[in-house]
Amino acid sequence: MSEHLLDALEAHLDSIELRIARQASHEAIERLQRSYCYFIDKGLWTAASDLFADDATGEWGQSGVYRGKERIRSYLALRGPEGLGQGELNTHITCQAIITVADDNMSAKARWRSDNMHCTDGTGSWSEGTYENIYVNDGGVWKIASMHYYVTLICDYDKGWIAGDIPMDPPSETLPPDAPPTEVYESLPGAYLPAYHYPNPVTGEQPKKPDLPELPESGEDTLADAVAALSTRVERLEDQRACEKLQRSYGFYVDKAMWNDVSDLFVDDSTLEIGGRGVFLGKKRVLEYMGIGLGPTGPQREQVINHQQFQGIVTVAEDGKTARGRWRAFVIGGSSWAPVNWGDCLYENHYKKVDGVWVMDKLHAPFTMYTLYTDGWHKATTPNTRPESFPPPPDLAPTVVYLTYPNYYCEPFHYPNPVTGKEAPPPNPAAGGVANMADFASEES
Amino acid sequence: MSAERQERIEARIAQLNAEMQKREDYQAIIRLQRAYGFYIDKGYWREASDLFTEDATYEQGVDGVFIGRERIHQVIVKLSGGNPGPGLPFGQLYERFQLQPVITVSDDGQSAFGRWHELAMLGQYGEHAEWGEGVYENRYRKEGGVWKISALHYFPNFVAPYEGGWAVLKPVEGDWRSPELADFPPDAPPTVNYKPFPDQFTVPFHYPHPVTGKAVA
Numbered sequence: 199m200s201e202h203l204l205d206a207l208e209a210h211l212d213s214i215e216l217r218i219a220r221q222a223s224h225e226a227i228e229r230l231q232r233s234y235c236y237f238i239d240k241g242l243w244t245a246a247s248d249l250f251a252d253d254a255t256g257e258w259g260q261s262g263v264y265r266g267k268e269r270i271r272s273y274l275a276l277r278g279p280e281g282l283g284q285g286e287l288n289t290h291i292t293c294q295a296i297i298t299v300a301d302d303n304m305s306a307k308a309r310w311r312s313d314n315m316h317c318t319d320g321t322g323s324w325s326e327g328t329y330e331n332i333y334v335n336d337g338g339v340w341k342i343a344s345m346h347y348y349v350t351l352i353c354d355y356d357k358g359w360i361a362g363d364i365p366m367d368p369p370s371e372t373l374p375p376d377a378p379p380t381e382v383y384e385s386l387p388g389a390y391l392p393a394y395h396y397p398n399p400v401t402g403e404q405p406k407k408p409d410l411p412e413l414p415e416s417g418e419d420t421l422a423d424a425v426a427a428l429s430t431r432v433e434r435l436e437d438q439r440a441c442e443k444l445q446r447s448y449g450f451y452v453d454k455a456m457w458n459d460v461s462d463l464f465v466d467d468s469t470l471e472i473g474g475r476g477v478f479l480g481k482k483r484v485l486e487y488m489g490i491g492l493g494p495t496g497p498q499r500e501q502v503i504n505h506q507q508f509q510g511i512v513t514v515a516e517d518g519k520t521a522r523g524r525w526r527a528f529v530i531g532g533s534s535w536a537p538v539n540w541g542d543c544l545y546e547n548h549y550k551k552v553d554g555v556w557v558m559d560k561l562h563a564p565f566t567m568y569t570l571y572t573d574g575w576h577k578a579t580t581p582n583t584r585p586e587s588f589p590p591p592p593d594l595a596p597t598v599v600y601l602t603y604p605n606y607y608c609e610p611f612h613y614p615n616p617v618t619g620k621e622a623p624p625p626n627p628a629a630g631g632v633a634n635m636a637d638f639a640s641e642e643s
Numbered sequence: 644m645s646a647e648r649q650e651r652i653e654a655r656i657a658q659l660n661a662e663m664q665k666r667e668d669y670q671a672i673i674r675l676q677r678a679y680g681f682y683i684d685k686g687y688w689r690e691a692s693d694l695f696t697e698d699a700t701y702e703q704g705v706d707g708v709f710i711g712r713e714r715i716h717q718v719i720v721k722l723s724g725g726n727p728g729p730g731l732p733f734g735q736l737y738e739r740f741q742l743q744p745v746i747t748v749s750d751d752g753q754s755a756f757g758r759w760h761e762l763a764m765l766g767q768y769g770e771h772a773e774w775g776e777g778v779y780e781n782r783y784r785k786e787g788g789v790w791k792i793s794a795l796h797y798f799p800n801f802v803a804p805y806e807g808g809w810a811v812l813k814p815v816e817g818d819w820r821s822p823e824l825a826d827f828p829p830d831a832p833p834t835v836n837y838k839p840f841p842d843q844f845t846v847p848f849h850y851p852h853p854v855t856g857k858a859v860a
Contacts, residue, residue, distance in 0.1 A: 204648045211655050218659060221666045225746075229853050232743045236758065236778075237859070240845045245852055245859050281860075285841040287809055289776055289800070291742055291760050313762070315776060315809065317841075322810035341854055355808045421649070424656050431663050435670065509677045509741055524681060526740065528762075542738055542764060566684075567736060567764070574805035575736055575764065576772035604734040604768035608685040616671070616678050617791055618693050622729065629686065629730020639727040 203422070206411040210425050213408045217432045220299045224439065226340040227297050227306055227333050234342070235290040235312055238274065241282040247271035251334055251341040259327070259349040259366035259385070262375025272373055287317035292329075294446045294507050298396050301406070305343070306333040307395040309450065311506060312347075313528070322355030323364065326504060326530060327385075328392045328450075350453075351386035351502060351530075358571035359502055359530065360538050363387050387534070389497035391454050399443050400557050401462045430518070437514045440556040441521045441549045448558070449507035449527065452488075454497045461485035464558045472563045473543075473583035474599065476592025483593060490590050501533035505543075512549075513613050520559070521549040522612040527563070538571040539580065546609050567603035579603055606630030661752075668748045671790045672755050672783050679792065680741030686723070686731040692716035696784055696791045703797040705836060706821050707829025714830065715795075721823050734768030739775070747850045754793070755783040756849035765802065772805035778846040801840040814842055 230249055237246040247270045250256070256270040257263045264273045282288060292312040299306040310329040316322065332344040354362035363386050369375050383390035397403055413422040444463060451459040464470065464481035471477045478487045489495060492503070506528040514521040525545040532538030548560040568580035582602045585592050600607035606629045611622050628638040675694060682691040692715050695701070701715040702708045709718045726732055743760035763775030777799035784793040803809040815838055837844040848859045 199645055199649055201645065201648075204645065204652065207652050208648075211652065211659065214659055215655075215662075218662045218666060222662070225666070225669055226853070229745050229850075232745050232758075233853055235743065236745070236760075236848070240843075242845070242860060248852060248855050281845075282843050284814075284843065286843070287840060291762055291776075293742055315774075317810050320810055322808045339854060355810060421652055421656065428656065428659055428663060431667070435666055438670065509680060511674055511677050511681070528740065540764075566738065574766075574772040576766045576768055576770055576805065579768070603736055606686075606731050606733070608687075608730065611681065613678070615690050615693055616675050617789055622682075622687055622690050625686070625730035626726075626728060628732070629728075630733055632733050635726040635728070635730065635732060 199421075203414070206413055207421055207425055209410055210413060210429065213410055214425070214429055214432055216303060217436070220303050221432070221435055221439075223299045223303055223306060223335065223340060224297050227299075227308060228295060230333065230340055230342060231295070231308065231310055231329070231331070232292055234345075235292040239289050241278060241280060241286070241288060243271055243274040243277075243280055246274055249342050250345070251336060251343050254341070254343050254345070256345045257375075257380060258345075258347045260368055260379050260382070262369040262379050263377040265376045269376065273370070273375075276370055276373055285317060285320065287315055287322070289315040294449060296396060296443055296446050296450070304335045306335075306340075307331065308333065309395060311450075313506065323353060324355060324359070325352040326350045326506075330392055330395055346380075346392075348381075348383075348390065348392040349385040350390075350504070353386070358532075358538055359386055360500060360532055360534055386502055387500045389499050389501065391456075391497055394450070398459050398462050399440070399447050400555055404555060434514050434518060437518050437521065437551070437556065438512045441512045441514070441523055442510055444549060444556050444558065445510060445512075445523055445525055445545070445547065446507045448561075449505045452505040453503060455488075455493065455495055455503065457485055457488035457492075457495050460488055464561075465552055468558050468560065470558075470561045471592075471597060472561070473565045474585070474596050475583050475588045476585040476596050477594035479593040486590050491588050498533070500535075502530055504528075504530040506530070511613060519551050521556070523547045523549065524612060526566075529568075532571065537580075539568055540571060540575070541568040542566040542603075544609055546612055562597070562609075564598070564600060564607060564609045565602045566607075575603065601630070664752060665748060668752055668755065668785070668790065669746050672746050672748070672757055673744050675783065675790050675792065676744065676757060676759060676779075676781065677741050680739055683719070683723075684738050686726065686728040686737065688716060688719050688723070688728045690729070692719055694792050695795070696786060696793045699792055700794045700796075702795070702829075702834060704799050704821065704839070705819060705833045706824055707833050708831040710830040718824070718827065721827050722821060724823070734770075736764055736766045736768075736772070738764040745850060753785050755790075757781045757783060758846075758849060761797065761799075763802075766805070773802045774805065774808060775802045776800045776809075780846055780849055796834075798835075798837070798844070798846045799839055800844075809840060812841055815839060 250267045290312045297308040314325040327349040334343040352364040353359040461481045461484040510525045512523045527543040529541030550559040569575040570578045628635040740762040745758040748755040759779040766772035782794035
């Protein structure tokens, strides 16, 4: 084997090794951030602060900045002693990660959100916010270098957001921060846009690909083939993460009514179909759908339109040109001029790679349930939307007509059962009705 | 010299293939649990129970342990209200979000642990609605190259009425087993006894602290 070929193989392996290591770093950062929330859930302040680097900083809402692991622990412990007392609730469910690992794998940035349920002195509340954090690879151990949590809303459980907004705490007087807040803003009813650490995944600058020598194509089980096969495996995982980033960015942009950024995730032959409103063709119509249908661009005071993107199952085609994704959106919506609601929505989306960049091909979002905050889903549900109920009208009629909760609809799963490999059958004919489903059950169920 | 370099390259390829396999295992396990959630939401009980190993266990709250895939199928049906599926009857909401995974694959790549957070929207139209919240500590096993759930253990923290929410919950007294399982005893008693919110219980962590490497209380 020529030295020249061996050089080329080693260059490829160096690159692959780094790409796999960066994937492992994604996992480590997911573990760090998710552990942080599992720990503070239970008042484990020491375990939570031990996730930080020695010289880390922490800033939560308008707390101001705390420097160093020990000060961070003291700040967290303002909530109470280690471990929660009877009747205390501090649940933080963190999701929707957009993790950007540096090219050299030594640092990373990430945007997250968490939905939080609290109870103190017999009073319940909800809160939600965005993290923009920095992580550092400290000799192979990832640590939190900087945590900045931006509060979107805090609200009284009984009144909900808008009617029951609670302001953020000012900087502590008992444990003053080391520096004042780096950004002064108001949570709901105020509107604030925490800066994104990353550019728009479609129109922004793309990650650079290393310049590598070409490998010979043989198809005969050579070392070059083994290296190429390994490179493809890494690439499929990178493809999956790129699609996840696309979908999660969609959610973060919708949250803040960033309609231009939303439509930039689409291309001219993409489609969008949400609820029962019909099909919109192309990115220009996506922009009209958002801007005409959903209101002015940019976050508005006294309004929240959180579309939280959860539980994604992304399946990349073998050739790496297309992908599918099943997701759910947990919707927190409403304003002082429109109904305040909870929403639960499913996605079965298509993505495609255009000139090396993953874009939305078809966004298809059947609604599961929408309800008014003041009532709850057992008392009030919003019927599915229809083309005539929404300006502007669609380019094409809905591809599927269905009823939302309290009725039943199951958008088909794009993937076979991960264990049996079988396609899921259609629902029982009695699903969504009051007839005894057992009378209509098939042998297989 | 060329032969030596070639051997080194072969060894590196083998090592990187193993590293890549770990990444793929991590993703496969996350996909498995999320698929479980999407099936449960829509009343696809058979598809959900097919994700378990033949000898798997299922344990929720203090309901005890159900052993084997068929028993798991039965208990999933019972707990959801008894309809055979696939699907849900009019007015039932059974949304159980599977969130926040911490996945730890064993060194030999044949088994794994996973901690998850569940947020649930439950209810029956015209009657009642509840928020649910809890934590899973599950186990997974690779059989014939396919990841399966070998033990599901869900620790509900609460199921709270929409009216008033978790603030109106009172401590449970005595037996708080699921009433749906009154005529369906488990195969073994609960492995962990605890009380849900407003009492406090920290679900034990399957993994050491990510930075200090020490056990977390």
